[in-house]
Amino acid sequence: MIKPRDDKDFQACGLFGVMDRSGERFNGKMVVEAMKNMHVRGNGLGGGFAVYGLYPEYKDYYCLHVMIQDWNEDAKREVDKFLDANFDIVHDEEIPTNEDANVVNPPLFWRYFVYPQKKGDDKRLSDDDYVIKKVMYINTKIKDAYVISSGKNMGVFKGVGFPEDIAEFFMVEKYKGYIWTAHSRFPTNTPGWWGGAHPFCILDWTVVHNGEISSYGTNKRYLEMFGYYCTLQTDTEVMAYAFDLLMRRQKLPIEIVAKILAPPMWDIIDHMDEKRKKLYTTLRMVYAPLLINGPWTVIVAHHGEMFGLTDRIRLRPITAGEKGDLLFLSSEESAIRAVCPNLDRVWTPHGGEPVIGRLNEKALKKVVE
Amino acid sequence: MKSHLLPDFIVERLEDRCNRCGVCVKQCPWGVYSWNDDKTDILIDYTKCVGCQRCVVYCPNNALIVKPYYGSYRPNAYWTKEVISDIKKQAEQGGVLLVGTGSDRPYKVYFDHILLNASQVTNPSIDPLREPMELRTFLGRKPDQLEIEIRDDDIEIKTELYPNLVVETPILFAGMSYGAISKNAFLALAMASKEFGTLFCTGEGGLPKDMREEYGPVAIVQCASGRFGVDPEYLNCAAAIEIKIGQGAKPGIGGHLPGEKVTAEISATRMIPEGTDALSPAPHHDIYSIEDLSMLIYALKEATNYEKPVFVKIAAVHNVAAIASGIVRAGADVIVIDGFRGGTGASPKVMRDHVGIPIEMAIAAVDQRLREEGIRHKCSIIASGGIRCSADVVKAIALGADAVYIGTAALIALGCTMCQKCYTGKCAWGICTQDPNLAKRLNPKEGAKRLVNLLRAWSLEIKDMLGGMGINAIESLRGNREHLRGIGLEDWELRVLGIKGAGE
Numbered sequence: 012m013i014k015p016r017d018d019k020d021f022q023a024c025g026l027f028g029v030m031d032r033s034g035e036r037f038n039g040k041m042v043v044e045a046m047k048n049m050h051v052r053g054n055g056l057g058g059g060f061a062v063y064g065l066y067p068e069y070k071d072y073y074c075l076h077v078m079i080q081d082w083n084e085d086a087k088r089e090v091d092k093f094l095d096a097n098f099d100i101v102h103d104e105e106i107p108t109n110e111d112a113n114v115v116n117p118p119l120f121w122r123y124f125v126y127p128q129k130k131g132d133d134k135r136l137s138d139d140d141y142v143i144k145k146v147m148y149i150n151t152k153i154k155d156a157y158v159i160s161s162g163k164n165m166g167v168f169k170g171v172g173f174p175e176d177i178a179e180f181f182m183v184e185k186y187k188g189y190i191w192t193a194h195s196r197f198p199t200n201t202p203g204w205w206g207g208a209h210p211f212c213i214l215d216w217t218v219v220h221n222g223e224i225s226s227y228g229t230n231k232r233y234l235e236m237f238g239y240y241c242t243l244q245t246d247t248e249v250m251a252y253a254f255d256l257l258m259r260r261q262k263l264p265i266e267i268v269a270k271i272l273a274p275p276m277w278d279i280i281d282h283m284d285e286k287r288k289k290l291y292t293t294l295r296m297v298y299a300p301l302l303i304n305g306p307w308t309v310i311v312a313h314h315g316e317m318f319g320l321t322d323r324i325r326l327r328p329i330t331a332g333e334k335g336d337l338l339f340l341s342s343e344e345s346a347i348r349a350v351c352p353n354l355d356r357v358w359t360p361h362g363g364e365p366v367i368g369r370l371n372e373k374a375l376k377k378v379v380e
Numbered sequence: 381m382k383s384h385l386l387p388d389f390i391v392e393r394l395e396d397r398c399n400r401c402g403v404c405v406k407q408c409p410w411g412v413y414s415w416n417d418d419k420t421d422i423l424i425d426y427t428k429c430v431g432c433q434r435c436v437v438y439c440p441n442n443a444l445i446v447k448p449y450y451g452s453y454r455p456n457a458y459w460t461k462e463v464i465s466d467i468k469k470q471a472e473q474g475g476v477l478l479v480g481t482g483s484d485r486p487y488k489v490y491f492d493h494i495l496l497n498a499s500q501v502t503n504p505s506i507d508p509l510r511e512p513m514e515l516r517t518f519l520g521r522k523p524d525q526l527e528i529e530i531r532d533d534d535i536e537i538k539t540e541l542y543p544n545l546v547v548e549t550p551i552l553f554a555g556m557s558y559g560a561i562s563k564n565a566f567l568a569l570a571m572a573s574k575e576f577g578t579l580f581c582t583g584e585g586g587l588p589k590d591m592r593e594e595y596g597p598v599a600i601v602q603c604a605s606g607r608f609g610v611d612p613e614y615l616n617c618a619a620a621i622e623i624k625i626g627q628g629a630k631p632g633i634g635g636h637l638p639g640e641k642v643t644a645e646i647s648a649t650r651m652i653p654e655g656t657d658a659l660s661p662a663p664h665h666d667i668y669s670i671e672d673l674s675m676l677i678y679a680l681k682e683a684t685n686y687e688k689p690v691f692v693k694i695a696a697v698h699n700v701a702a703i704a705s706g707i708v709r710a711g712a713d714v715i716v717i718d719g720f721r722g723g724t725g726a727s728p729k730v731m732r733d734h735v736g737i738p739i740e741m742a743i744a745a746v747d748q749r750l751r752e753e754g755i756r757h758k759c760s761i762i763a764s765g766g767i768r769c770s771a772d773v774v775k776a777i778a779l780g781a782d783a784v785y786i787g788t789a790a791l792i793a794l795g796c797t798m799c800q801k802c803y804t805g806k807c808a809w810g811i812c813t814q815d816p817n818l819a820k821r822l823n824p825k826e827g828a829k830r831l832v833n834l835l836r837a838w839s840l841e842i843k844d845m846l847g848g849m850g851i852n853a854i855e856s857l858r859g860n861r862e863h864l865r866g867i868g869l870e871d872w873e874l875r876v877l878g879i880k881g882a883g884e
Contacts, residue, residue, distance in 0.1 A: 223503040225849055226856030228778075228863065236754045261525045267535075276512045293537055296518045296544060297526050299855035300757070306503050306850070324511060324852065326504055 024209070024221035025052030025174075025195035026329070028310040028340040029350075030317040034374030035336070036064045039183035041350045042191040045341065046174035048349040049195060052342060057196025057208035058177040059169025061160070061217035062188035063314060070164040072101050072124040073142050073214075078205060079119040083155040087119065090149060090156045097145050098125035106168075112180035114172040118205055120181075122166070139214055139259065146213070151240065157206045162215025165314070169194070169208035177208075189370075190312050194219040211247040213255050215313045220247040221327050221342060222307025233300035250309055253301055258313075265311075265318050265365050271298040273323040273363035310340050318367040325362030332357040338368035384468045386461070387449040389429040397443035398422075404435040404444065409806040409818055432799040434808035466729070477729040480802025480812065482629055482721040482766055482788060485733050490740035490873070491772045495882060497863040498848035506852050508843035514853040515839055517783050519620075519760040520544035520689040520713045542713060543689050545619055548577030549839045550777060550854055553831075554718075554764050554787035555602050555624065555693070557583030559637050559646045559658065560725035560802070562819035565794055565811045568827030570595035575828065576835045579619055581785070584608055584635065584660060586649040592617040600691060603680065605634055606660035608650040612683060620714070621680050622691035623673070625664070628722025628739070628765035630731040631695030635660035641805055641814045674710035681711070689713035696720060696742035696765070697735075701749035707759075708750060714760045716785060717742050721766025723788040725812055726803030739765045740779060744877045747780025747859055756859075770841035779877065780859045793834040794827045 027045045031037060039060060046058070066074055075094070079087050094100055106120040127141045136144065146158045160167035165188070168181040174195045178184065194209035210217040224230065224246040231241050231249055237260075239252040257268045271294055274280075280291045295302070306326030310319045319329050319340035332339040332347040332354045339347040344357060360366050391412060400422055405413040410428045413435070415421075429446060436444045452461050466477055499505040506513070521542040529536045553573060558566045560583060570591060573580040581600040586609015591599075596617030603610050604624040615621055626632065637658035647654035667673050677690050692707045693716035694700070704715050719739025724732065743763045750756040763776040764785035773784050792798070795809035802812035810822035846852065849863050857863065865882040866874045874881055 223850075225499070225503060225851045225863075226860060228860035229856050229858055232751055232859050233757075236751055236756060261527075263526070263528060264530065267528060277514050277516050278512060290535055290537065293526065293541065295855075297522050297541075299518070299853075300858065302853055302856055304851045304853060304856035324506070 024197055024219075025049035025342045025346075026193070026219045026221050026308060026310050026319075026340070027342070027346055028190070028192040028219070028312065028317055028319065030190045030312075030338045030368040031336050032338060032368055032371050032374065033336040034064070034189050034370050036187040036189050037191075038185070038187050039178060039191060042193050043175055043178045043184065045346040045350045046178075046193050046195055048346040049341075049343055050173065050175075052197060053173055053195030054197045055173045055176075056171055056198050057169070057194070058172055058174030059167060059194050059208045059210050059219075060174070060178065060181075060183050061165065061167045061190075061192045061210040061212065061219070061312060062183070062186050063165045063190035063215070063312060064188040065166045065186055066124070066164050069102065069124040072126055073098075073138075073161060073163055074166055075123045075125060075146070075158050076106065076160040076166050076168075077121045077123065077149070078157045078159050079121065080155040080157070080205070082119045086153055086155040087121070089153050090121075093145075093149065093153065094123055094125060098123075098128055100125050107182065108180050109182050112172075113176045114170060114180045117170060117180065142214060143255075147240065159206065160212040160217070162212065162217075162314075165215050165217075167210050167212045167217060169210065170205045171208060189374075190317050190368075192217060192219050192310050192312050192317065207245055209245075209247055211245065211251045213251050214259070216251060216255055216259065217312050218247050218251040218254065218309055220245075220250050220307060220309045222246065222309075222322070223305055224249060224303055224307060225305030226303055229300050230303060246307075250303065250307075250311075253303065254311055257298075257301070265316070265320075265367055267294070269320050269363060269365040270294055271301050272303045273320060274302060275323070275363065308342065315370045316368065318365050319360070320365045321360070321362050323363045329366070330357065330359055331366040336371075338366075340366060340368075381472055383472060385465055385472075386451060386453075387427040387429070389426060389431040389446050390449045391424050391426040391429055391435075392445040392447065393424065394443045394445070397441045399441060399443075401440060403438055403440060407434045407438045407808065409434075409808050409815075430799045430801045431797075432801070432808045433797045478726055478803045479729045479732055480723075480725055480727075480800045480804075481798055482723040483733045484800070487720075487738070490738050490869075490877065491768075491775050493866055493868050493873075494740070494775050494877070494879065495865050495867055496771070496774060496778075496845060496849070497865070499850040503850045505850055506847040508840075508847040511847075511852060513843040513847055515549045515842060517547050517550045517854060518544045519547065519762070519782060521759055522757040524757070543687055545579065545689060546577075547579060547783065549835055549842070550781075550783035551773060551835055551838060552578050552600070552762065552783060552785050553580035553790050554723075554785035555581035555583035555600075555622065556725075556787055556791070557585030557602075557608075557637075558588060558649060559583075559585040559641055559814070561791075561812055562807075562810055562814060562822060563588070563645065564819055564822040564824045565791070565827065567591070567824040568794060568822065568831060569790060570598065571824060571828035572831035572835065573598040576832050578835065581622055582618075584624060585637075585646065585658075586610070586651070587614055587617070588645065588649045602693075603676075604660055605662070605664045606658060608652065608658060608660075611651070615680065615684050615688075618688065620689045620691055621684065622693055622716065623664075623676060623680070623712075624693045625667070625673075626693070626695035626697075626718065627724060628695045628718030628720050628736055629724030630727040631697050631720075631735045632662060633728070633731055634662040636726065638805070643814050646814065670706045670710055673707065677711040691716055691762070693718060693764070695722070695735075696737045696739055698737060700737065700742045701745040704746040704761075705749055705753055705755070708755050712759055714762060714782075715746070716762040716764055717746060718785075719763070719765030722764060723766075723791075724802070739763050739767075739776070741876055743776055743779045743781050744861075748878055751859075770838040771845070773838060774842055774845050774857065775864065777854065777857050778860050778864050779879075780861075782858060789834070790831055793830045794822060
């Protein structure tokens with residue numbers, strides 16, 4: 012398997028996300044159909060899916076999807092040993108795959124349902140921060156082992172191939188969830204690197220991303236100050252860490268975070284009323300290193316929420332659609348219409364304006380608690 | 381004693397063009413030109429020529445050419461003409477060799493070994509003629525995070541903020557004192573800053589009272605080891621205060637403004653008797669360690685009600701990263717790092733040419749260290765010393781600076797030709813002089829216009845470079861070394877700069 016040659020990759024992609032805001036779970040058929048419709052947005056070098064509400068029977072445990080490159084037995088043993096020493100492993104198994112699927116050289120995928128066993132200094136960490144620390148350890152220290160998802164009641168399935176091939180390989184149509192996001196990749200390099208596929212995940216946060224971040228170096232080096240180290244060598248990792256820092260750790264809502272990552276122009280800010288002007292100016296001043304520059308669209312999800320956002324001058328596409336409780340986000344309107352022809356509403360958001368889907372309150376209770 | 385020195389320049393007069401109008405006699409303060417006894421001819425003593433080119437530019441008939449003196453000693457790659465001349469000068473005078481401006485030695489210029497990136501295909505370049513391109517820059521300490529309270533429709537920032545300065549382009553004017561430079565040059569810098577939306581540093585010579593109301597808000601007032609002109613009104617009228625510890629052109633030593641330059645107005649501004657030498661000690665005698673610096677920083681903050689950012693300016697020396705880290709922890713809001721190419725009105729030649737390290741290396745090392753320690757956002761970094769063009773600005777920012785200071789480039793915009801004779805007080809361009817006849821050659825309004833033009837031109841070029849990289853706000857360039865590649869650099873140099881080699 013070839014590891015990427017560059018610090019970041021260069022790509023254009025197809026994105027799709029669908030959420031049932033009533034919390035109703037549905038299988039992966041619809042999202043696979045939508046991705047097929049956008050086949051030409053990828054080139055077969057990466058596809059993947061994130062599913063929320065995936066493991067209701069283990070919903071209180073972190074589920075680690077671990078990729079073992081080249082089926083390296085030492086890596087698997089080391090991961091087992093490391094997890095056993097740091098967590099209670101409630102259940103673990105190989106992730107079932109379909110050997111007839113059209114993929115080349117798939118690595119081994121294993122899932123562990125775990126509960127943190129904090130010792131010593133680690134006792135001061137929250138469960139989430141503890142899990143992040145241990146995930147970072149595996150990703151950086153155990154050769155050939157990568158944690159590709161690490162949230163509760165959710166999971167990521169991804170690899171090298173067109174999304175429909177990856178779907179077949181992991182048999183995602185058998186899984187059910189209330190949010191599905193999907194990604195089809197068109198990298199200009201980094202062939203054959205399964206870890207480079209999207210979605211990218213940390214805890215229950217997933218990002219699918221279409222773009223090339225021209226501020227990568229600035230963003231990466233700022234995030235390093237907060238303990239995030241980019242190991243998967245994709246721009247998307249920067250996105251995911253930025254969301255984790257701002258939303259989970261600093262508890263800022265997406266409405267504010269959107270104005271940090273994709274702030275309005277100074278010319279607009281200068282003409283705002285005093286109160287808004289002060290807010291936007293302060294956001295830009297303090298979070299300047301997290302302005303994500305260059306062309307990008309992301310669909311981000313975590314439990315209870317899915318949102319789409321583009322860069323400040325909207326250099327990559329996104330379309331939103333609604334039908335009842337269903338909210339769609341997609342690189343192309345055609346993909347939405349392919350799976351839901353009679354939409355209540357379809358629209359194209361402005362650059363830097365987030366489209367936010369949240370579970371309604373009843374559903375929130377059902378799913379999250 | 382008969383001088384053994386060779387001339388530096390030779391003056392060639394095109395006789396068919398010269399009509400003996402006498403402008404050269406008037407323009408040259410060095411005594412190269414003089415009328416003969418009956419005023420029928422102009423005599424030329426080129427041994428006095430410093431190569432300032434004033435006479436060439438102002439000769440109405442374009443009749444003059446000033447060029448380096450081509451006679452020389454037997455060629456020798458080791459005992460060069462410069463080495464031989466310096467020894468002869470010292471043998472004749474027995475003193476320290478004085479020079480003006482930054483070092484002219486042919487050390488490696490790292491800026492010239494760094495190339496920039498541009499977008500092709502996979503991401504679009506942004507056209508600054510059609511799309512907004514933002515250079516606005518904030519200087520000062522930033523909090524770790526913002527705490528925001530949202531109640532219904534009302535959003536409130538709960539985090540207490542530190543004072544920050546706003547500049548519309550990441551280029552500020554470096555400290556050049558009134559005294560070292562003329563009032564007109566000083567005024568031109570102030571006027572240009574106000575017009576363009578940037579700031580100028582007063583240097584250590586104070587800020588004349590008649591300028592405080594109008595230009596205080598665009599002034600960074602310096603508090604240096606001589607404490608010249610420091611009073612509460614001076615501190616409070618300014619945008620920020622800069623504690624000057626060191627200067628790139630002469631790290632580790634102080635300054636000396638000769639008494640002849642201390643005119644009545646300079647004496648009033650510096651608060652020293654007229655005609656006395658203004659001596660800046662090498663260290664601040666109340667700062668013998670980092671905790672002393674901290675006390676001065678907080679004394680200045682107390683004196684200004686914590687409303688002004690405090691800058692600390694140091695020369696780029698070997699352990700600059702560790703020193704900078706200490707300065708941030710001591711409470712500075714902005715660190716100015718002055719590289720070994722930094723300019724000066726007067727410096728011992730040996731200090732200027734042999735002490736310090738390049739600004740490119742210093743910025744890279746400081747930025748990296750502050751990030752490793754998680755305190756990069758607690759201060760801004762200004763790169764100073766030898767910034768020659770907009771590409772240098774972009775490279776300095778991509779290496780990790782927030783903004784740059786320009787001193788020499790600003791003086792060149794005002795007329796300076798780098799003759800290096802600033803310490804003589806006879807500047808033919810009216811910049812580095814207190815002679816009223818010379819100083820009046822510089823019209824502050826016209827000077828300000830030239831400076832504003834320079835800032836505008838560089839800003840336009842920076843926007844072009846940013847757009848090419850697919851970036852539309854300067855903050856996305858800061859510390860973004862992905863956009864730099866080294867050429868002709870060794871591994872250790874790439875490592876210190878934190879950049880890859882071209883093609884990597």
